Amino acid sequence: MEIILKQDIKSLGEKDDVVNVKNGYGRNYLIPQGFGILATTSAKKVLAENLKQAAFKQDKIKKDAEGIAERLADVKLSIGAKAGESGKIFGAVNTIQIAEALKAKGFEVDRRRITFETDPKMIGEYVANLNLHKEVKVKVPFEVVAE
Known part of the structure; x- marks a missing residue:
């Protein structure tokens, strides 16, 4: 059967x-x-x-995701966070903040598709991984700056 x-x-x-x-x-x-x-x-x-x-x-x-990936290739984000004198930020930068920064630059990316290689808990430069499609992944650098 x-x-x-x-x-x-x-x-x-x-x-x-x-x-x-x-x-x-x-x-x-x-x-x-x-x-x-x-x-x-x-x-x-x-x-x-x-x-x-x-x-x-x-x-x-997939084609739409590839188009977004090409445009994201030269984007660099700057995220403001309250920090102490040692450079440690209060709390941590999360995916919602990255999604909002991308939206301000004209990219609509769901926050659940964003991951970090290392958790941003200090002032400095980090990389966010965007999973736009199961075959299309983009690394977007961002900098955490003190407010």
Whole structure:
């Protein structure tokens, strides 16, 4: 029996895979639990069209991310923070501050896509990693300055 999986199943396959399973496993477990649907010819055509549209959307998202990455190549940010005399800042610079600084420069980046190589807890220069797409990653240098 051929089944189209609706979600990832560890020992069987990933979402949108067409897999062969025993009749009882498909009829009594996968289909009633909503983990898969019967792979008829019409269901396969719908799956092929959905995969084609999803690939087109992913390609567009990747191209947009590459365009943003090219424009971010020469951007350097400056983040102000309250600091003591030794150069240690009170608190830490977080991803929200980086996202706001990027927004001020005209780049809309979700804060959850920003990570740091080292946590910025002192005045100095650091690097923020922006994960714009699973295949497009950009390193943006920023400087923490005392206010």
